[in-house]
Amino acid sequence: MTVLHLADDGEAADLAAFLSRLLRYDRSAAVRLQAAGTALAVFGRPPSFEVLAIRAVRLAKPYEDGLDVTLDVTVSAGELLESVDEQAATAAVPGAVTGPPWAGVLPPRGGWRAEPGLPAPQALRATVAAAVGEFRSRTEELAPDARTRAALDRIGRDIWSRTVGGTPLPVRAVHAAQSLGFLRPDDEAVLLSAGAWLRLRTPFGSIAVRRAGLGALDVSVR
Numbered sequence: 001m002t003v004l005h006l007a008d009d010g011e012a013a014d015l016a017a018f019l020s021r022l023l024r025y026d027r028s029a030a031v032r033l034q035a036a037g038t039a040l041a042v043f044g045r046p047p048s049f050e051v052l053a054i055r056a057v058r059l060a061k062p063y064e065d066g067l068d069v070t071l072d073v074t075v076s077a078g079e080l081l082e083s084v085d086e087q088a089a090t091a092a093v094p095g096a097v098t099g100p101p102w103a104g105v106l107p108p109r110g111g112w113r114a115e116p117g118l119p120a121p122q123a124l125r126a127t128v129a130a131a132v133g134e135f136r137s138r139t140e141e142l143a144p145d146a147r148t149r150a151a152l153d154r155i156g157r158d159i160w161s162r163t164v165g166g167t168p169l170p171v172r173a174v175h176a177a178q179s180l181g182f183l184r185p186d187d188e189a190v191l192l193s194a195g196a197w198l199r200l201r202t203p204f205g206s207i208a209v210r211r212a213g214l215g216a217l218d219v220s221v222r
Contacts, residue, residue: 002071002093004040007058012086015042018055018205019081021180022046029077032103033093035059036070044077045102048156049176052102054206060089074099107199107208112192117166121189121202124164128175131159167191168211173200177207 006012022029025046032043038059045052071093079094119127138155139147160172169191177183182205192199200207 004035004091004093005060006089006091007038007060009086009089011058012084012089012091014204015055015057015091016081016084016086017181018042018044018053019077019084022053022077023081027078030074030097030100030103031077031080032072032074032099032106033080034070034072034106040071043103043106045100046176046180049172049179050209051173051176052105052107052208053176053180053182054107054208056205074103107197108194111194112199113194115167115169115191115193115198118169118189118191118200119165121183121187122185124174124183124189125178125185127164127171128178131162131171131175135159169198169200170209173198173207173209177202177205180205180207182207 006015019031019042022031022044025048029044029046034041034043038061040057040059042055042057043052044055073093073096075094076097080091083092083094085091118124135155138159139152142151160170160175162171163169164171164174174183177189177200182200182202183189184202184204187203190201192201196210198209198211
């Protein structure tokens with residue numbers, strides 16, 4: 001079994017927290033792991049947000065048991081979480097699973113450039129709070145027999161597809177960042193772009209989204 005040695009117990013706790021939040025949205029969630037050297041990237045896709053969530057984890061040393069250079073595998077998020085030992089700062093890589101379609105659609109590793117116009121984190125959090133409040137008020141205004149899934153989805157698409165400030169970043173990406181614990185009041189947030197991808201990066205993780213969405217007809221596979 002491949003054992004990942006994380007840099008410290010804080011890295012292990014942060015990884016466990018990220019996996020727990022993903023599982024809160026999808027109990028059968030899968031994550032794709034990519035590692036080289038002492039850097040591990042964990043990719044997940046929480047349902048309904050239509051984004052990719054990326055948590056970078058520092059490793060104390062690359063691997064055990066025969067893995068020499070890189071790791072690239074899709075596994076069960078729940079099984080990975082169960083294997084995290086925060087005190088020992090280790091995690092055992094579970095067996096591979098058949099990856100969901102999004103696992104073959106990842107942002108590029110390089111070529112990112114800064115995009116201007118992103119509001120400060122406090123303003124981003126206020127934007128999310130206002131959007132959540134608007135969603136609640138608009139759904140409450142619907143008659144009970146009109147409060148269908150289709151109606152709720154239409155309201156959600158209208159609100160969460162709006163862009164933030166003067167940027168092309170959709171509000172749903174900021175909502176995802178806050179919900180997954182990436183967006184905190186006093187920490188820097190940066191908006192980056194590479195081709196069709198946008199990336200909201202904070203010290204705690206990144207949210208990536210394609211400008212035209214993540215549909216199967218508009219993807220780059222690697």
